[in-house]
Amino acid sequence: xxxxxxxxLFVAVAGSLLYLNSYFSQPETxxxxxxxxxxxxxxxxxxxxxxxxxxxxxxxxxxxxxDHRLSFSxxxxxxxxxxxxxxxxxxxxxxxxxxxxxxxxxxxxLNVALRLNNLAGNYRMRGEYEEAxxxxxQALKILEESLGKEHxxxxxxxxxxxxxxxxxxxxxxxxxLERRYKAIYSVQDSENQ
Amino acid sequence: MSDGMETLRLLYIAMGPGVAIAVxxxxxxxxxxxxxxxxxxxxxxxxxxxxxxxxxxxxxxxVLGIQALQDEHSPLFWPKTIFYAFFGVALAExxxxxxxxxxxxxxxxxxxxxxxxxxxxxxxxxGFATVENIIYVLQYGQAVGMFRMVxxxxxxxxxxxxxxxxxxxxxxxxxxxxxxxxxxxxxVTLHGLYDTAAFSNTIWSIYLIFAIVFxxxxxxxxxxxxxxxxxxxIEFSAKQYFPxxxxxxxxxxxxxxxxxxxxxxxxxxxxxxxxxxxxKIKSIREIFSSKIISQYKRLPKVPFCGMPIKLFLIFxxxxxxxxxxxxxxxxxxxxxxxxxxxxxxxxxxxxxxxxTILPYFIYGVIQKALDMxxxxxxxxxxxxxxxxxxxxxxxxxxxxxxxxxxxxxxxxSFSVTTIVLGFFILSGLKKVLPMTVPFYIFWEMVLILIQxxxxxIVQRDLNLYWRxxxxxxxxxx
Numbered sequence: 001x002x003x004x005x006x007x008x009l010f011v012a013v014a015g016s017l018l019y020l021n022s023y024f025s026q027p028e029t030x031x032x033x034x035x036x037x038x039x040x041x042x043x044x045x046x047x048x049x050x051x052x053x054x055x056x057x058x059x060x061x062x063x064x065x066x067d068h069r070l071s072f073s074x075x076x077x078x079x080x081x082x083x084x085x086x087x088x089x090x091x092x093x094x095x096x097x098x099x100x101x102x103x104x105x106x107x108x109x110l111n112v113a114l115r116l117n118n119l120a121g122n123y124r125m126r127g128e129y130e131e132a133x134x135x136x137x138q139a140l141k142i143l144e145e146s147l148g149k150e151h152x153x154x155x156x157x158x159x160x161x162x163x164x165x166x167x168x169x170x171x172x173x174x175x176x177l178e179r180r181y182k183a184i185y186s187v188q189d190s191e192n193q
Numbered sequence: 194m195s196d197g198m199e200t201l202r203l204l205y206i207a208m209g210p211g212v213a214i215a216v217x218x219x220x221x222x223x224x225x226x227x228x229x230x231x232x233x234x235x236x237x238x239x240x241x242x243x244x245x246x247x248x249x250x251x252x253x254x255x256v257l258g259i260q261a262l263q264d265e266h267s268p269l270f271w272p273k274t275i276f277y278a279f280f281g282v283a284l285a286e287x288x289x290x291x292x293x294x295x296x297x298x299x300x301x302x303x304x305x306x307x308x309x310x311x312x313x314x315x316x317x318x319x320g321f322a323t324v325e326n327i328i329y330v331l332q333y334g335q336a337v338g339m340f341r342m343v344x345x346x347x348x349x350x351x352x353x354x355x356x357x358x359x360x361x362x363x364x365x366x367x368x369x370x371x372x373x374x375x376x377x378x379x380x381v382t383l384h385g386l387y388d389t390a391a392f393s394n395t396i397w398s399i400y401l402i403f404a405i406v407f408x409x410x411x412x413x414x415x416x417x418x419x420x421x422x423x424x425x426x427i428e429f430s431a432k433q434y435f436p437x438x439x440x441x442x443x444x445x446x447x448x449x450x451x452x453x454x455x456x457x458x459x460x461x462x463x464x465x466x467x468x469x470x471x472x473k474i475k476s477i478r479e480i481f482s483s484k485i486i487s488q489y490k491r492l493p494k495v496p497f498c499g500m501p502i503k504l505f506l507i508f509x510x511x512x513x514x515x516x517x518x519x520x521x522x523x524x525x526x527x528x529x530x531x532x533x534x535x536x537x538x539x540x541x542x543x544x545x546x547x548x549t550i551l552p553y554f555i556y557g558v559i560q561k562a563l564d565m566x567x568x569x570x571x572x573x574x575x576x577x578x579x580x581x582x583x584x585x586x587x588x589x590x591x592x593x594x595x596x597x598x599x600x601x602x603x604x605x606s607f608s609v610t611t612i613v614l615g616f617f618i619l620s621g622l623k624k625v626l627p628m629t630v631p632f633y634i635f636w637e638m639v640l641i642l643i644q645x646x647x648x649x650i651v652q653r654d655l656n657l658y659w660r661x662x663x664x665x666x667x668x669x670x
Contacts, residue, residue: 002296002300004292004295004296005296005297007292007296008292008293008295008296008297009296011245011289011292012241012242012245012293014245015244015245015246015248015249015289016241016244016245016248018245018248019244019245019247019248019251020244022248022251036332039332039333039334040334042334042336043334043335043336044628044629045199045334048199
């Protein structure tokens with residue numbers, strides 16, 4: 001056997017074994033699961049994305065100082081459940097996300113208002129309009145108190161609320177909200193121009 | 194789509210381009226086709242080379258610090274990126290391919306002419322590209338697969354061809370080391386530049402990546418064409434030599450006989466032969482060196498053998514229809530070479546590629562830039578149909594030229610309009626078929642099969658044409 005062949009054999013065998021060993025002993029990370037999940041989500045492979053988001057959530061739960069990751073994973077998971085019409089599962093996750101933010105930032109925080117809006121959307125899609133309305137009212141109150149009545153985020157919630165009222169068969173109330181959010185948007189537009 | 198089906202689809206996307214280019218390279222050897230076992234061995238060696246190089250690249254990443262390679266504001270980003278691209282990745286990958294080629298293929302008896310370097314080098318590059326592509330596509334999905342299909346995969350394959358060109362010349366040269374080092378330096382430089390562009394993540398990266406891939410393809414095809422001429426000279430040269438050893442001492446040998454004896458192990462490249470005409474003694478290495486290319490212009494017109502229809506259909510199917518580009522190039526090259534046409538096959542094939550693949554990237558970039566996700570169905574379908582039309586137009590002009598030649602030899606040849614129209618309809622259907630339809634993969638496979646079947650009609654007539662030409666040439670000789 002020639003020296004070149006010996007070197008090549010050594011590189012092939014030792015290199016492959018070392019690579020396979022490092023590949024299979026690689027610890028799974030929150031980042032790697034998120035990356036795979038986002039990639040699968042973009043390509044509409046929802047079942048695979050869900051699997052990775054669930055695993056990412058589990059990893060976020062076990063790591064210390066995990067609030068940011070946990071919050072991110074919960075929101076992503078809720079999104080993937082809703083895309084697949086798994087509204088009940090999405091509802092559990094959104095409730096957990098809301099409870100977490102209430103504990104982290106206090107009940108009057110902007111994030112809490114946004115979580116309330118997300119959960120309201122979930123209830124609306126499940127046809128539970130009364131619960132959705134109650135949550136939207138809470139979200140609106142928080143945003144109006146902290147940002148004022150003319151803010152874009154307030155308009156966003158009003159738009160959602162108006163849509164819900166239409167669904168609930170209350171067109172008059174819906175039209176009144178519609179006038180309000182359209183007025184806010186037109187002011188914002190003229191300011192931007 | 195279920196997880197299993199999705200994995201299968203991704204595997205198909207990942208393996209198609211590498212296999213397509215490998216098939217194209219394998220069938221480029223017209224006069225002395227290489228044993229399939231050795232070609233397959235080269236393909237697997239290329240795939241195997243991925244594992245040790247990835248281990249080495251992992252160590253290089255740790256030593257240089259992975260953060261430094263991801264954040265362009267980190268100190269020493271550029272020196273580290275360039276060092277990593279050239280020495281951590283390009284040198285490791287090309288050296289490993291070189292080592293495997295040198296150790297397990299270079300000294301094989303069947304490596305019996307310089308052109309074989311192109312085959313084995315190219316195939317080892319395809320094997321590497323295929324396994325690397327599987328790793329990337331299964332991890333990052335279809336979008337990465339589509340991008341690598343037109344960048345990294347042809348890059349690896351044609352860098353392999355360039356490396357093989359130098360190895361082929363080295364085996365039949367008196368200055369072996371110079372050719373080997375020359376080959377390594379060229380491919381490491383090209384590969385290093387490609388990786389520097391890929392890792393730098395700057396706005397110009399994408400342009401540089403495509404520029405280097407095109408440069409690699411251009412150089413690879415140039416190298417291939419040069420050694421193809423050498424191979425034709427070996428096949429048809431009238432020069433004769435007497436061997437200085439063995440029983441056949443008194444029987445003069447043509448160059449193609451020497452090539453056969455090399456593959457049988459009855460001669461080795463170091464053996465000396467006596468030129469029947471001049472009486473000069475030369476080693477086979479000297480005789481097979483690229484100097485004999487000058488005889489190419491004096492060769493008679495040489496017809497080709499075509500391609501079995503079954504094989505064409507299989508390759509068209511397993512390569513997801515990508516084989517079209519190589520088929521298009523191969524057909525042009527055969528006719529240009531035989532009929533001495535004033536056309537540039539490489540430029541035309543590159544044109545087909547540029548007009549039918551690159552617009553998808555440009556369309557994607559425009560959509561992203563204008564934030565037009567889910568633009569609208571009519572625009573998407575119109576775009577797909579324009580691309581299918583462009584493909585059909587390229588084929589129409591090619592078939593028009595061939596049909597003129599075929600009509601002179603065949604009583605009834607294919608109808609250009611019918612074939613191109615059929616191809617266009619199927620190509621359009623394939624492109625607009627939504628991925629959400631049940632059994633998407635199945636329907637796509639069916640459309641590719643029918644499309645391949647339509648092109649197989651042309652292949653059948655081409656095979657018949659080359660057979661008639663061969664028979665006539667043999668009668669004349």
